[in-house]
Amino acid sequence: xxxxxxxxxxxxxxxxxxxxxxxxxxxxxxxxxxxxxxxxxxxxxxxxxxxxxxxxxxxxxxxxxxxxxxxxxxxxxxxxxxxxxxxxxxxxxxxxxxxxxxxxxxxx
Numbered sequence: 001x002x003x004x005x006x007x008x009x010x011x012x013x014x015x016x017x018x019x020x021x022x023x024x025x026x027x028x029x030x031x032x033x034x035x036x037x038x039x040x041x042x043x044x045x046x047x048x049x050x051x052x053x054x055x056x057x058x059x060x061x062x063x064x065x066x067x068x069x070x071x072x073x074x075x076x077x078x079x080x081x082x083x084x085x086x087x088x089x090x091x092x093x094x095x096x097x098x099x100x101x102x103x104x105x106x107x108x
Contacts, residue, residue: 052081
C-alpha cells in the first residue's frame with residue numbers, strides 16, 4: 001500500500017496521512033478526505049447526540065422544563081452538541097494518524 005498518496009483522491013499525503021480500517025482493508029486518506037470519512041462522521045454524530053443530550057439535561061434541564069427560554073439558549077444548545085462532535089472527530093483523527101517510521105538507530 002502506498003502511504004504517500006490518498007487512496008480516495010490521489011493527493012500527496014506529505015503533510016499527514018490517516019488510516020481507516022474498512023471491510024476491504026486499510027484505507028489511507030489525506031486530511032481533507034479523512035474529514036469527510038462517512039463512518040467517522042456518523043460515529044462522531046452518534047457520540048455528540050448522546051453526550052450532548054446528557055449535557056443539555058444536566059445544564060439546561062430546569063430551564064427547558066420550566067419553559068424559561070432565554071436568548072442565550074440559541075447558542076448554548078447547538079454548542080452543547082458541537083463540542084462533543086468536535087472532540088470525537090479530533091480523537092478519531094489523532095488515533096488514525098499514520099506516523100512516519102522511526103529513523104534507524106544512529107541516525108537522527
